[in-house]
Amino acid sequence: MAAPEPEVQSPAAVSDLEWCEKSEETHDPQIELETTFPQEPPNPSEPLRPRVCVVPVVFPGPVSQEGCCRFICELLKHIMYQRQQLPLPYEQLKHFYRKPPQAEEVVKKKPRATAEVSSRKCQQTLAELESVLSHLEGLFARTLVPRVLILLGGNALSPKEFYELDLSRLVPNSMDPSLSTAACLRRLFRAIFMADAFSELQVPPLMGTIVMAQGHRDCGEDWFRPKLNYRVPSRGHKLTVTLSCGRPAIPATAWEDYIWFQAPVTLKGFHE
Amino acid sequence: SSGRVANDGGVRLGAAEASFGINSILYQRGLYPSETFTRVQKYGLTLLVTTDPELIKYLNNVVEQLKEWLYKCSVQKLVVVISNIERGEVLERWQFDIECDKTTKDDSAPREKSQKAIQDEIRSVIRQITATVTFLPLLKVSCSFDLLIYTDKDLVFITNSEEVRLHSFTTTIHKVSSMVAYKIPVND
Numbered sequence: 056m057a058a059p060e061p062e063v064q065s066p067a068a069v070s071d072l073e074w075c076e077k078s079e080e081t082h083d084p085q086i087e088l089e090t091t092f093p094q095e096p097p098n099p100s101e102p103l104r105p106r107v108c109v110v111p112v113v114f115p116g117p118v119s120q121e122g123c124c125r126f127i128c129e130l131l132k133h134i135m136y137q138r139q140q141l142p143l144p145y146e147q148l149k150h151f152y153r154k155p156p157q158a159e160e161v162v163k164k165k166p167r168a169t170a171e172v173s174s175r176k177c178q179q180t181l182a183e184l185e186s187v188l189s190h191l192e193g194l195f196a197r198t199l200v201p202r203v204l205i206l207l208g209g210n211a212l213s214p215k216e217f218y219e220l221d222l223s224r225l226v227p228n229s230m231d232p233s234l235s236t237a238a239c240l241r242r243l244f245r246a247i248f249m250a251d252a253f254s255e256l257q258v259p260p261l262m263g264t265i266v267m268a269q270g271h272r273d274c275g276e277d278w279f280r281p282k283l284n285y286r287v288p289s290r291g292h293k294l295t296v297t298l299s300c301g302r303p304a305i306p307a308t309a310w311e312d313y314i315w316f317q318a319p320v321t322l323k324g325f326h327e
Numbered sequence: 328s329s330g331r332v333a334n335d336g337g338v339r340l341g342a343a344e345a346s347f348g349i350n351s352i353l354y355q356r357g358l359y360p361s362e363t364f365t366r367v368q369k370y371g372l373t374l375l376v377t378t379d380p381e382l383i384k385y386l387n388n389v390v391e392q393l394k395e396w397l398y399k400c401s402v403q404k405l406v407v408v409i410s411n412i413e414r415g416e417v418l419e420r421w422q423f424d425i426e427c428d429k430t431t432k433d434d435s436a437p438r439e440k441s442q443k444a445i446q447d448e449i450r451s452v453i454r455q456i457t458a459t460v461t462f463l464p465l466l467k468v469s470c471s472f473d474l475l476i477y478t479d480k481d482l483v484f485i486t487n488s489e490e491v492r493l494h495s496f497t498t499t500i501h502k503v504s505s506m507v508a509y510k511i512p513v514n515d
Binding site: 129133136137142143144147150151238240241242243244245247248249253254258327 | 361366368371372373375451454455457458459460461462463464491494512
């Protein structure tokens with residue numbers, strides 16, 4: 056069942072506002088890495104509080120709903136690899152773990168039982184991740200998704216670190232042709248790369264990864280579970296990626312009927 | 328036994344990292360079929376290295392020569408140039424600038440750096456090389472690569488290109504800084 060569109064001004068009604076042709080459309084988008092720190096003076100006896108980073112990405116035109124879904128799916132895979140919950144990027148894992156083991160595979164040097172356990176863990180993780188990705192596509196087909204959270208470690212209310220993706224300024228516009236999703240993905244990931252969001256040298260432990268997404272309360276979603284009282288965590292390392300396309304921000308009231316949904320699967324990483 | 332790396336160990340690490348870095352670039356950019364690569368565990372990472380005998384032989388020769396030049400502090404940069412085979416146009420340039428601390432040659436006491444510290448830094452660079460695949464343009468044409476070891480100014484330029492710096496890492500006597508320059512796709 057399609058969700059009712061939020062009551063917002065259509066682009067045609069906003070006649071005095073044109074597509075923002077900012078100078079950054081013709082060259083690299085300005086990476087405004089805003090790093091905020093706690094306001095109180097640091098106490099040497101207390102551990103440093105986590106850093107909050109914001110990476111704004113401005114696309115030079117409208118983005119399709121399918122494009123928005125691709126952004127989330129690719130970011131989920133990327134975060135799991137960069138935070139070392141996967142030993143290889145997702146597509147490379149699929150390649151190596153779905154072909155019959157070859158004699159020259161170094162994995163063979165491990166005891167057979169160890170290699171088999173590793174393979175089973177990988178197959179399970181791949182299957183669960185594919186399930187989440189597939190259901191994200193279904194969710195994006197049902198409803199607008201203004202925000203997504205990817206939470207690592209701890210639990211959904213108190214993760215160790217989490218990544219917020221703000222898509223609320225990317226309401227699809229069927230009147231104008233959308234930008235190439237591939238080009239938008241390159242722009243998005245270049246911005247994240249330049250923000251150096253994953254530069255910790257310490258190896259993080261294996262953690263569970265939870266995906267939360269906002270959707271319309273009446274969208275009919277039956278895989279993601281509604282969490283009516285969920286609040287975005289206020290503690291833990293946080294990276295926020297805000298995506299926009301130069302259009303004015305949609306009023307917050309437009310999202311009043313949107314609630315949080317949680318994936319029923321906690322993705323478990325593995326090491327080889 | 329202390330886990331600390333002396334100067335000659337730093338040279339070996341530097342050369343080994345160059346080899347793994349080049350393998351990563353060749354795999355990530357699709358210059359060779361993915362099925363010709365195998366997985367190895369190194370620096371706490373799963374890395375992909377070639378099993379192509381000719382390529383292994385070529386890279387081993389380069390690495391051995393590189394070790395010798397690194398020890399003599401005569402290398403300024405290592406560059407991997409990726410070009411369109413048909414047109415000869417350079418599409419990407421991966422550059423590893425190497426700064427050598429020449430004073431260590433005169434030291435009586437060897438400098439030491441924790442192996443873990445060096446490997447942590449190398450791991451960071453390797454993961455960044457993998458991360459660049461997310462935004463580098465697809466190489467849609469058949470490409471070849473050249474390995475250039477410079478002691479002079481870099482003469483390879485790409486028109487209409489962008490450059491992105493990766494992390495650097497230091498061994499006991501070398502600092503290696505990495506970057507990639509790539510041709511901007513027409514439709515971006």
